[in-house]
Amino acid sequence: MPDALILGFDTSASHCGAALLSGDRCIAARHEEMSRGQAERLMPMLEEVLAEAGIGWRDLARIGVGIGPGNFTGVRIAVSAARGLALSLGIPAIGVSVLDALSADxxxxxxxxxxxxxxxxxxxxxxxxxxxxxxxxxxxxxxxxxxxxxxxxxxxxxxxxxxxxxxxxAPAAHAPAEAVARIAALREVVPGTRPAPLYLRAADAAPPSDPPPVILD
Known part of the structure; x- marks a missing residue:
C-alpha cells in the first residue's frame, strides 16, 4: 500500500503506544510506559500522532491494533477503540498478535x-x-x-x-505500535472481519462467590 496512511496502536502490556505510517515510513509515533491509565491516554495519544503529521482521521486508509496476548483490560481497550474507529471511518481494522509484532523484520x-x-x-x-x-x-x-x-x-x-x-x-526491530502498523499494512483485508482479543489464559478476576439473585415472577 504505497503512501497509504496506516495508524497502529497497542495497549496490551504496561504501555500505551501509537504510530503512523505513510507507506513504509513512520512519520509520527508515541510510546509511554504505564501500568494503568491506558483507557484515558489512548485517544489523546492518537490525536497527538495525527496532529504531528498534519493529517485528519478521514485521511487514514486502515488501522492496525495489537490484540494480545497480554493484559486483559489493555487488550480490550485497544480492540474496542479500533473497532469503533473502523466503523465510524469506514476503513478496515486489522488485528495483530503482539508476538508477530515482536518478530517483525x-x-x-x-x-x-x-x-x-x-x-x-x-x-x-x-x-x-x-x-x-x-x-x-x-x-x-x-x-x-x-x-x-x-x-x-x-x-x-x-x-x-x-x-x-x-x-x-536481541531487541525488537520496532516499537510495538509501529510493528503493529507495519504488519497491518501488509495483511490482506477480509471483508466482514473485525479484530478480536487474543487470550491464552483465564481472566484474573474471580467469579462472584455470592449466589445469583432470585428472580421473582
Missing part, C-alpha cells in the same frame, strides 16, 4: 517471548527448526528441544528464556 530463528503473570511467558517461534506454536508456558518448564544454533529471543521475557535455551537476546 527479524531474521534467522527467533523465539518471541512476552512476559506473563506468575513466572510464565507467551511464546511463539519463527523460522525455528522445532516449530513452537503460540502458547503460554512456565519459565521453569521450557522445552530444551527448542534450543538450536543462532536462536535469538526477543521480548520482555527474552533474557529468562535465552538463559535456559542458551540463546541470544
Amino acid at each position: 527479524s531474521s534467522g530463528p527467533v523465539l518471541a517471548a512476552s512476559a506473563a503473570p506468575r513466572g510464565r511467558a507467551y511464546l511463539q517461534g519463527y523460522r525455528m527448526a522445532a516449530p513452537v506454536t503460540l502458547e503460554l508456558c512456565a519459565l521453569d518448564a521450557l522445552d530444551p528441544d527448542w534450543a538450536e544454533p543462532d536462536l535469538t529471543c526477543i521480548g520482555s521475557a527474552a533474557a529468562e528464556v535465552a538463559q535456559v535455551l542458551g540463546a541470544k537476546v
Whole structure:
C-alpha cells in the first residue's frame, strides 16, 4: 500500500503506544510506559500522532491494533477503540498478535517471548527448526528441544528464556505500535472481519462467590 496512511496502536502490556505510517515510513509515533491509565491516554495519544503529521482521521486508509496476548483490560481497550474507529471511518481494522509484532523484520530463528503473570511467558517461534506454536508456558518448564544454533529471543521475557535455551537476546526491530502498523499494512483485508482479543489464559478476576439473585415472577 504505497503512501497509504496506516495508524497502529497497542495497549496490551504496561504501555500505551501509537504510530503512523505513510507507506513504509513512520512519520509520527508515541510510546509511554504505564501500568494503568491506558483507557484515558489512548485517544489523546492518537490525536497527538495525527496532529504531528498534519493529517485528519478521514485521511487514514486502515488501522492496525495489537490484540494480545497480554493484559486483559489493555487488550480490550485497544480492540474496542479500533473497532469503533473502523466503523465510524469506514476503513478496515486489522488485528495483530503482539508476538508477530515482536518478530517483525527479524531474521534467522527467533523465539518471541512476552512476559506473563506468575513466572510464565507467551511464546511463539519463527523460522525455528522445532516449530513452537503460540502458547503460554512456565519459565521453569521450557522445552530444551527448542534450543538450536543462532536462536535469538526477543521480548520482555527474552533474557529468562535465552538463559535456559542458551540463546541470544536481541531487541525488537520496532516499537510495538509501529510493528503493529507495519504488519497491518501488509495483511490482506477480509471483508466482514473485525479484530478480536487474543487470550491464552483465564481472566484474573474471580467469579462472584455470592449466589445469583432470585428472580421473582
